[in-house]
Amino acid sequence: MVFEYILKKNGIDPKTDLNIVQNIEFGLTAQAFAAGTGDYTIEFEPAATALEKEGTGKVATSLGVESGKVPYTVYSAKKSYIEKHPDIIQKFTNAIQKGLTYVNSHKPEEIAKTIQPQFKETDLDTLTTIVKRYYDQQTWKDNTVLDEDSFNLLQDILEDGGVITTRAPYDKLVTTTYAEKAK
Numbered sequence: 001m002v003f004e005y006i007l008k009k010n011g012i013d014p015k016t017d018l019n020i021v022q023n024i025e026f027g028l029t030a031q032a033f034a035a036g037t038g039d040y041t042i043e044f045e046p047a048a049t050a051l052e053k054e055g056t057g058k059v060a061t062s063l064g065v066e067s068g069k070v071p072y073t074v075y076s077a078k079k080s081y082i083e084k085h086p087d088i089i090q091k092f093t094n095a096i097q098k099g100l101t102y103v104n105s106h107k108p109e110e111i112a113k114t115i116q117p118q119f120k121e122t123d124l125d126t127l128t129t130i131v132k133r134y135y136d137q138q139t140w141k142d143n144t145v146l147d148e149d150s151f152n153l154l155q156d157i158l159e160d161g162g163v164i165t166t167r168a169p170y171d172k173l174v175t176t177t178y179a180e181k182a183k
Helices: 002-009 026-034 047-054 063-067 079-084 086-103 108-118 124-136 148-160 177-181
Strands: none
Touching (some): 002 063, 026 047, 047 124, 079 086, 086 108, 086 177, 108 124
C-alpha cells in the first residue's frame, strides 16, 4: 500500500501505468527478481543489500524516505491493560526509548556490532551497510511519540488502499503519556 501510495503521489496509476506482480510469496521476491521476474522489486533488508552485493540489483530509493514518516511499528495494548499496568507500559516504553537513544547517538559500525548477535545469518559487513543506509536516511525517530501527522499519513495510506473507510480520531486512539515520560 505504501508503494502504491507513493506511485499515486508521483502521478503514476498503479492499476493502468504498470503491472505489479503480487502473487510471489513474500520471502521469495528477491530470488524471483534475481531470476528475471520484473524490472523492479520491493525488498526489506537484508534482501535489498544482498541483491546489491550479488550484482543482481541496485537499491533505487527508500519507500520510507519517499512516503514520509509512516508509523511502521506501533505497539498497542488494550485500554484496560494500560489502566491496570501503567508501570509495565512505562518500562516497555522506556526500553524502546533507550534503543532509539542508542541508535541516534552511535555510529552505524557501533550499532551493527551491537545488534550482530540478533542477526547471525547476516555478516557484519552487510549488517553495517544496512544500518548505514538507515542511519543516512534518518530512519529512526528520536522519541517514541506517535505524532498526529504520522498517524494521519498512515490513515491516508490505509484509506487510499481501501483498507479503511472511516478514519479513527487521534485523540481517542493514541496516548502519548508514556512516551512523553520515557527516559
